[in-house]
Amino acid sequence: MAAVVEAKNITKAFGGVKAVDDVTVSVEAGEIHAVVGENGAGKSTLMRILSGIEFPDSGQVMVEGKEIENSAKDSIDAGISLVHQELSLVPEMTVAENIYLGGFPTSAGFTKRKEMKKFAQETLDEIGVQVDIDERISRLSVALRQFVEIARAIARKPKVLILDEPTASLTPAETDYLLSMLERLAKQGLAIIYISHRIPEVFRLCHNVTILRDGKLVYVSEIKKTTPQEVINQMVGRELKLDLESRRDAKPGDVVLSAVGIKAPGVNDVDLEVRAGEIVGLGGLVGAGRTELIRAIIGADNKTAGNVHITVDGKRQQITSYMSAMRNGVAYVPEERRVDGLAMTMSVTDNVYLPNRKDLAASGVINPAKAAKVAKELADRVGLRPPEIKREAGQYSGGNQQKIVIAKWLHKRPSFVVLDEPTRGVDVGAKAEIHRLVKELADQGTAVLVVSSDLPELLELSDVIHVVRDGKIMGTLDGAKADEKQVMGLAAGEKLVEA
Amino acid sequence: MTQQDTIQLGGGELSLWGKIKLTIARRTEGRGVALLAIILTVALLTEPLVFTAYQVTLGRIALIGLVALGLTAVILMGQLDLSVASTLAASGVVLAIIPDLTLGIIAALLTGLLVGAINAFGVAIIGINSFIWTLGMLFFLRGVALVISNEAPVKLTNADAGIAFGQPLIGPITPRILIFILVFIAIQVFVSRVKMGREFYAVGGNPQAAKDAGIPVKRRIFTGFMISGFVSALAGVINTLERTAADPIAGSTVLLASFAAAIIGGNYLKGGRGSIVGTLIGAGALGVLQVTLTLSGVQVPVQQIFIGLVLLLAVTTDPNNLRAVLSSIRSARSSRVKVQKPASEPNKSTAS
């Protein structure tokens, strides 16, 4: 049977790094094809190319043997429909209108509402989702919105349906329903590409699996001929060259951070402790709720329940807001440094000055010489290159920008440091330096909490690893003994593999 | 296959009361209705004349409401048009300085369309914040009105036509009220039934999604600003005809009142949420308020204070903003509430 959709030798680079490297995938009618890989393996880029949102540097996308030009409209016309990972619905329009957004049936400019509602209802009936089509999206649950997204994709009568992590926000019952719905659609002849980290789902649903790693295709197999263990091995893949030399000897002291019963959007009742001189790693997949968890702990976002305490010099203080967290020596290196971390058009000195201004100028009047001296010291300490503290932060490369963000907090000698994806988008050299800094902090007795989707990094740094999934800690591993497969297994929803 | 065939997520059969509650929850006009109810009650108790002299009241609502209706089209897309009052003044003067009435009306309305197009150009093409760009337009047009009127009110050449225009057509319905009702119906139908108008909500609510779905966002912005410009010009024409003269500095309270009407009527300033009906309700509330105050013999400054307060209240009590404020208060408080767990239990989640 001929392939409905075929991506041939697709290559796409972003500024020199190949996000997708010579990947070929083909899917037949009625087939459900899984594309799996770690965060950043290139899955989403590949799907964006298939759906015409991105253009490949080389290679072609064929639908039923015909090459399609690369535009979103061409892809849709050719029968490729993408269900976005992010929600692309209009909150204040009704379900029916969202299903037909941009293509309302009209006569003389007027929307044919009856017709639109009838079609929308038919589409929803087809996928078996009962929802009031006159309800506005903003009043629907996240799960229901996900189903409306799918209805919207189905309404275009596609030949190929691409779903990117569709179950991320669904309960088990809803996930169950979604999977059986996709099985039904495939039986009717739809080709489905299913992107997921969740191995059990892949094994229940899919016929074939393609594994990407670092942009390259590393493994293709029929599901029947492989095992979950094999898939996880291939996802992680790289030679385990865990350098034991690079691990430090942890001597954890007293508990510095204790968080109990934390609840927040995306976080479901988590307890967490971090001791002085200890690096605790939070592993898991993108969207597992790790960022939400740490932001709720330090008060950067609102939490709905829970207590957080910081103990410094034997004094136990409650953290009720981000300001109180800062007063008690919490330092936060956020995930999105361009948005949360740095004022890009301010100088390095100014960026470093921001969190330290009360220390450096108790009277409120800035002493530029002092500010510059401190900035210079910190720039040297983190190895900023070039160490020109008058330069705008935005003129530095990603790795150096991250060093500036870390430098901001070093002056205060924080008691508890939280780093969210500290080396994302950072070159190898800067990565090693950032790792050195983090270890140095812990050696000096600071309590450190690191969120990382980069498994080798997590394993190298952490003394204890908590793996988070669906806003909960699914398992806790000893950092010295854990391996990538165990972390990935927990993160992807497999049982803990016996080591 | 043993799997269930459908999945029900929310919804389901509702009792009558449930349906009523659902309908209320779906609407955005809540604050406007509440304000209208309060004002009507107070008016009923203190100045029942407001209801006997309903022609005056209706006329006042039409005066405030007309500009607000056009403005709503722009606000739905998350933009603002601060130039509405100056457009009203300038187009009124344009009408008065042209001797031929028909030609004058056409020229005045074209002025409004042109202003709308220039506003949209700055916002959609150059990419300037609509508050600042239309604020510039506000002052520019005030200058234009002063220049073409020689800085003095201009008498309408055909004053008889103006006087005739002010007379009621049927019952209490003057042409102004009739035009207001027609414009209300036209814009209401436009944003609720016409494809282009419905898409305003998409442009304001999720611009990226709108673009991805193939909606020409920039063209919609042009349409919205031109509606606003045209309706403001129409209000200017009506004012000039009714007063048989054009005042180049007319409409200073129109700006305030029309924004107050649109915002208290539930139109979200960041776009995507609101309704024309809400604007109507808001205009109704403000109109009754003004007439009540006038009839009570309250001075003009007091009226300004009241309308200003309504606008301040409207813009600070937007449900979305309030929710964020309340949630941060709740979060700070939640920390102080004891959790149902032993708070000090070492080694609980740390594996060792």
Next chain:
Amino acid sequence: MSKNEPITQINAMAQAPEEQPKQKSRRGVEWFAENGIFVFTAVLILSAAIFVDGFASLQNITDVFHRAAPIGIVAVGMTFVVISGNYLDLSVVAQVATAAVIMIAVSNEYGYFAAVLAAMLAALIYAIVNGVAVGYFKANAVIVTLSTTYVGLGLLRLLSGGSIFFGPPDGALAQFGAGKLGPVPYSALVLVAMTLILAFVLNRTNFGFTVRSFGINERATRLGGTNTGLVIIGAFLVTSLSAMIAGFVLAAFSNTAVSAMSTGYDFQALAAIIVGGTSVFGGKGSVLRTLLGVIFVSVLSNVLVLLNIGFGYQQMALGVLIALAVTVDALARRAGKK
């Protein structure tokens, strides 16, 4: 983490290496946005001196100073609100008039000290209402200050009965208003002093620092341990206090006060700020540049008056000036992003 941020894009960012550090190439439009005002002011003054009769006279220069001073004081103060990324404070119109009326009406009865106290109280109320609504309730600054303008003017008209207040002709206020140092009236010295003080506050104090950094990146500023609501209130307070001093200066100059005396100050101040090169997008700008913008705008309107060009044309000119300045600013930003 932003809920709106498309997750796929984050993934793409993770794979894509950081874009190359921006080259410091000075594109024409960027240079123009930064330095155009210096050239224009110089050209304007020079050509006015050469071609416009009566411009270079001592009397006229004093006149320009007199007119520029109150608007300039408002503008240097309002620069704080603009730099904090909150567009502008329209209510300065009401605030200037309120301060002027209080100054004369209250001092006639109770003396200057009471008048200053009362005016400060009024300024504080304005700052708190505007600042809380914008900083804590996240309401749109333009709409908030539009409404406080009307409430404030309404209250002023109500309380003052719409009447004009006169100060005693030989009072200290009147003497200050008429006082000069050479051709420079005291009011202009107040403007210069305010500019220097506010430039110091903006550039060399922690408060000014947070105003600037808030305008560039609100979230990073909050995560740097700043109570951002207080920063906004502070920015509005600086504006309110400046408007108050402008009101005093205005009252001193004319020795009268009436509720309608400061019409158009909102817009002229904004024009001066934007023309001076402070960005309406927030973050970028300075008080000294605003002073330059004030000089430009004041000289321009003086020239228009001398050339017998009507008030309407002046308004149009200001409108066009703002449109041009924001366009240049927007284009420069776009060029800077590429």
